[in-house]
Amino acid sequence: KLQSPGDDLVFFVNGKKITEKNAEPEKTLLTYLRRNLGLTGTKLGCAEGGCGACTVMVSKYHPYQNRIIHYAVNACLAPLCSLHHCAVTTVEGIGSVASKLHPVQERIAKAHGSQCGFCTPGIVMSMYALLRNNPQPSMHDIQEAFQGNLCRCTGYRPILEGYRTFTKDGGCC
């Protein structure tokens, strides 16, 4: 098939440049992360945008605001082809036990906010994206950031208690 160099899909995953010569329009970011890149931290929970197990952060230059914007995205619904010139951050990109855990990872674990663990990467990435935009959120901001994340195990309380420590006053009134 004839293809010009301008047809390459170029984007970044955890800081690494990816040039995809044969991007398939029907492929989602979640499938690409897990099957092509072997990054299995991002999970498939529903494939319809409801559970947040596939949450990653996307960063890109916003031409009108003239700045980089960061936002949480459902990788199960994001077409790979929509990511040209974007930077994707997955749970593996912010920290690990092999190197150093990010405070968002450490606090959910130590606060007993992870039981089966399957929802944890998505919750971590929703919290991480919130902190990138708002380093001192209120409890209301934190609760709002998890509107699209479901957890079947914890009852949510320990997750919110662990992340309360990121608020300005530690969540105290």
Ligand code: FES
């Ligand atoms: S897998 Fe459930 S929101 Fe993407």
Ligand code: FES
């Ligand atoms: S810890 Fe099991 S779904 Fe959240």
